[in-house]
Amino acid sequence: AQSVSQHNHHVILSEAASLELGCNYSYGGTVNLFWYVQYPGQHLQLLLKYFSGDPLVKGIKGFEAEFIKSKFSFNLRKPSVQWSDTAEYFCAVKAAGNKLTFGGGTRVLVKP
């Protein structure tokens, strides 16, 4: 069965610091990859997605993610975070013929 691992459960950083959240998956075939964000008290929203093409994907609010097939990874990055980036971030993977599988989430706290 496919699985999705997010290495960090909690991340605390200061405004203007750079952010990188790790995501690894277990499925070896063709995959489609997503990052969802959940701001405090809100529902999950799609942050960015990768289907094919350029492995560096740009999403909303200055986020980007890089798909590295050889490492089965899809790490999320932002060069300079803001207080408003405080949220929980979920990586999700969909392999052909399988359901969308979510990682355990990473809570990010940005200190002003």
Add this chain to the structure above:
Amino acid sequence: NAGVTQTPKFQVLKTGQSMTLQCAQDMNHNSMYWYRQDPGMGLRLIYYSASEGTTDKGEVPNGYNVSRLNKREFSLRLESAAPSQTSVYFCASSQILTESSYNSPLHFGNGTRLTVT
């Protein structure tokens, strides 16, 4: 444009009680889903409905039932609540079943926080 609406927002049940969580979407989506969110475990799929008239089990269906009442509405029922069902429940919808299309992201409701004592 409301998107996906869930009711109630909060609920406290005693062990053995039953309840139904309601979900409605106004985006004319074909597929709907129920997830539960638990700390450190991400979102796990309980049941889903690929289209009106069909429902299927997800990862963690035990203790739950669903009804796809029409294209807009998809309800989740707990027949006999247990403390292990304490969780945050999210309903979601997508244009078509995510298994069938890569271009069909999920749209989530605001969640229902359920506590079973």
